[in-house]
Amino acid sequence: MTAPDLSKLKIERSANTQLPGQRSRRRRWLRNGLIVLALAAAGAFLLRPGGGKVNVDTVNVAQAYPSQNYTVLNATGYVVAQRKAALSSKATGRLEWLGVLEGSRVMKDEVVARLENRDVSATLGQAQANVKLAVANLEQGQAELQDAQNAFQRASELLNQKFIAAASHDAAQARYNKAKAAIAAQRAAIAAAQANARAAQVAVDQTLIRAPFNGVVLTKNANVGDNITPFSSAADSKGAVVTIADMDTLEVEADVSESSLARIKVDQPAEIQLDAFPDLRLAGVVSRMVPTVDRSKATLLVKVRFLERDSRVLPDMSAKVAFLSKAVPPEDRQALTAVQPAAIVKRDGRDVVFVVADDKARQTVVTPGRKVGELVQVGGVKPGDKVVLKPDEKLKDGQAVAIAKK
Structure with missing residues (x-):
């Protein structure tokens, strides 16, 4: 029996013949290699001097006072x-005039506002007229007293000469005594009229709101036309007109x-x-x-x-x-420029700070001075500058930095 020919069953294994799984594994290795190379390049860029941003903590240069x-x-x-007062009136009435605004300076006893006072002003005028009437009555009484005194003196002389009866002398004396008593009554009437006038004047003064001391108007609580009722809480009424304070x-x-x-x-x-x-x-x-x-x-x-x-x-x-x-x-008494001591480091034997500007740390030489509280006086920077706190020894001049978020 002739043996079968198996040469046709041989599998060709040339270089161009690969299974699908082998090609997929090769592509993955190639892609992973490219990623590793990219990461290595990025790391080299970030680690090179002056390269990628470094996170830093910062503080501000401040103004400090030695009084600390x-x-x-x-x-x-x-x-x-x-010394502060809310000014009002003892009287009740409608605010007719207001002579100050917020911020106005007033002097002691200066009139700052006035209530409507025509009624009490009329009463004052009447009281003053009564004073004048009482004074006029006194003058008339003094004239009658003088006449009665003269008549009494003449009657006394005539009585001594037996020219008049004693009754006539007694009548002259009674008239004289009556005139003297009338003078006393008229003086009392004047005093009463003056007291009434003073009471009327007080009523008028109570409609005038005066400053009790030198001061400045802080607030204006009422306007012209408002009803002022300092001792009640009537609707649509105001108590104080203005509030003043002595700035001294x-x-x-x-x-x-x-x-x-x-x-x-x-x-x-x-x-x-x-x-x-x-x-x-x-x-x-x-x-x-x-x-x-x-x-x-x-x-x-x-x-x-x-x-x-x-x-x-x-x-x-x-x-x-x-x-x-x-x-x-x-x-x-003068302010000094100061910074936290931890921001100052030594570089090449000099005291420096790293000022952050435009996302870069700039090395700046400073001159430390006296201690001010928890800060140290420095020269070479200005208040408001942002400096790196506790700068690392690897931090270089001009290196890009990012402020760490707190």
Whole structure:
């Protein structure tokens, strides 16, 4: 039996003949190799000097005051006027004239408003006329007294000469006594008329609203035409017309924790900073401590008087008070440029900081100075500059940085 020919069953294994699974594995290896090369290139770029951004923490260069070295306690409070008044009238009536606006300066006893007062003015005129009438009656009585006195003297002389009867002399004497009594009554009438005139004048004065002291108008609470009823709450009526304050009595009221009272005393120097004007620092002194503790807050009210005046200080402004161990010397009143000590590092034997600008860290040489609180005085940078906090030794001048989010 002839054996079968198996040569036709041979599998060709040439270089161009690959199974589908082998081709897929080769493509995956090629793709993974390209990804590794790309990552290596990116890493080399990020690690090269001055290359990719480095996350850094930053702080701002600040203005600091040497008085911080003398501060023993800080507190917050508000500016208040020790002397403040809401002006109204004792009388009730319609506001007829108002002569001030918010911000107007007034002097003591100056008329700032007037109520309608024609009725009481008429009463005053009548009372003054009664005074004049009483004075006229007195003058008439004095003339009658003089005539009665002369008649009595003549009657006395004629009686001595036996020319008239005693009855005529007695009648002259009675007339004289009656004239003297009329003078006393007329003087009393004048006093009564003057008292009535003064009462009428008081009623007129009560329609005039005067400033009790020198001050500035803070608020205007009523307008011309409003009904002023200071002792009631009638509908559509007003009590006070304006509110004024004596700006020379401004002070700061600050709440001090009960646990910190040992560090505060009367006449202790202080420094006042207003939130509205952060660069304005005014000298003050503890004027008094209210001898009552607020049980709900465990605080004591401390009042600090201004030793320095500034026209920009207004009532109800927020303020910070630094209680000092001693008064600030004149040479320490000016602000200094300062930064946190951790921002200053050594590079090539020099003190430098890295100022962040345009997303790059610029190495800047600085001159450290005195310590101001927790900061250090520096020269070479300006307030507001953003500098790197605790810069790494690998951080280079001009390197791109990204501010770390807190």
